[in-house]
């Protein structure tokens with residue numbers, strides 16, 4: 072028996088990493104928002120690795136924070152280890168990675184949600200979409216509650232028709248034996264969505280007291296940790312180390328001897344798994360020549376003895392898993408607390424979405440996170456904030472916010488998904504970004520905070536401190552440009568850095584351009600009296616050292632933007648465009664790109680097709696203009 076349970080402006084289904092960001096964004100933009108989720112004790116739960124960040128993923132967390140999202144603040148409050156990776160390489164790949172206390176991460180996020188105005192958190196299972204004349208108007212829950220809203224965001228992760236697989240055992244379930252979401256999958260299909268079957272996997276968890284750490288290598292955090300949020304200035308979080316060990320010959324033997332019992336290879340698993348996050352059995356088969364694989368032992372939190380065995384994701388039978396674990400140095404006597412497993416789930420084909428993450432199939436319905444074919448907390452949260460922003464702007468009758476490929480990894484990810492689609496769980500990598508020198512950890516605020524402020528997610532106070540930082544960095548660059556350094560003043564630091572001496576006075580900026588000269592060296596002879604933070608000094612140094620490369624990429628962006636600005640009217644009939652290849656006609660008609668730039672990235676659309684389309688559009692626009 073169903074009943075009217077409430078009217079909202081925005082409903083978010085699922086309080087995972089995407090749902091939390093989406094709901095907070097919509098509520099903070101003033102929309103009455105309902106966040107409905109199967110189990111309130113699983114808000115922002117990390118079913119897999121207890122970590123946030125790393126290459127490209129860490130960049131996304133910075134971007135979410137720069138836009139006014141929550142993930143960065145939440146992990147800065149709950150990290151148990153923080154490391155800046157790739158510091159030996161260029162700033163484009165510097166990436167922050169944190170180990171999270173996954174239980175306090177959840178509790179902290181849930182508390183933030185409970186304390187946010189305009190946001191209602193409710194336990195319940197959405198089972199049906201209510202669609203009237205192609206528009207979403209609400210959802211119905213398992214208990215018959217009808218919730219109405221002008222916009223609905225589905226962020227159901229790995230729960231849609233979830234099925235856990237472990238050896239010969241298979242059963243319907245969400246992660247960690249949570250209830251799966253069966254009927255909503257059927258409702259999506261009924262309303263015209265194409266679904267795909269994906270899978271992912273997780274490793275066993277073991278008991279800390281049964282690990283022999285003396286046989287592993289310690290992996291400590293950074294002494295002076297950096298942070299994800301632009302608001303975090305310091306932390307007294309106690310850091311815990313991780314530990315490195317390796318698979319052994321015996322490990323590989325056990326796996327090879329039991330491949331016939333591996334669901335991965337017995338055909339029991341129907342879903343497609345993540346290419347860049349393979350299971351251990353997959354690695355042993357695919358990289359048979361590799362004698363050993365790295366295994367990281369990661370604490371899951373301060374108040375638990377559970378350790379996550381990173382690198383050992385598996386769906387092997389339980390007895391084999393135990394054998395595998397005890398074949399690894401340091402784990403010979405280990406107690407397994409939780410089995411590893413694989414989970415299959417339904418996802419929507421992301422080419423059914425606009426770059427705003429609104430679906431093309433049902434007006435006012437948005438999807439975000441793993442349901443869009445991605446894998447990873449950060450990828451999910453990056454989509455979540457965009458879906459939340461755009462659901463709110465839809466309700467408020469405002470234009471959607473689209474992050475361009477040149478503005479952020481969030482833009483790269485969403486454009487890849489909606490333009491190219493994905494055949495396996497999509498994971499963000501720095502190599503996916505053609506402008507990665509512009510999309511750095513250190514400049515996320517310069518790229519996105521003005522947008523966050525304009526849409527009302529960044530407070531006036533934070534925006535003013537951002538403008539102050541920008542101003543101070545500009546002043547410092549000017550100071551370095553005008554500060555004269557005489558040869559004798561620079562002699563010592565140049566000699567210490569094995570850098571060629573100077574024979575005449577130069578400006579400080581010229582010296583800093585030298586790769587071997589750092590800002591902190593220069594500071595000893597030309598200190599600044601501006602109130603600069605370490606982050607501002609780093610910003611100035613990067614802008615000087617990479618000026619040439621940055622300029623080149625900015626020119627490329629300018630060229631791209633010309634293509635992005637060539638908008639394609641949404642009523643164009645591709646079948647009528649003479650000269651277009653039939654594959655291009657079919658692909659363009661199904662993706663319906665918003666610009667020539669997006670059209671040029673669709674697989675199967677050639678440069679020749681693009682030139683024909685540009686000529687056609689010029690004629691189309693002339694005719695339309697003449698008709699007035």
Ligand SMILES: Cc1cc2nc3c(=O)[nH]c(=O)nc-3n(C[C@H](O)[C@H](O)[C@H](O)COP(=O)(O)OP(=O)(O)OC[C@H]3O[C@@H](n4cnc5c(N)ncnc54)[C@H](O)[C@@H]3O)c2cc1C
Nearest residue numbers: 085087088089108109119197228230246252440441447451
């Ligand atoms: C076993 C496993 C292994 C993984 N391994 C990796 C990995 O190795 N690397 C990696 O990057 N990522 C991995 N992930 C993925 C990672 O967990 C997800 O990418 C991330 O959690 C996705 O976030 P999300 O918000 O889209 O969905 P989730 O975090 O899954 O959250 C979905 C939320 O929706 C709720 N929900 C679902 N259906 C309904 C409904 N009908 N009504 C109401 N609420 C509903 C659920 O209760 C849950 O709270 C793994 C996930 C699992 C389960």
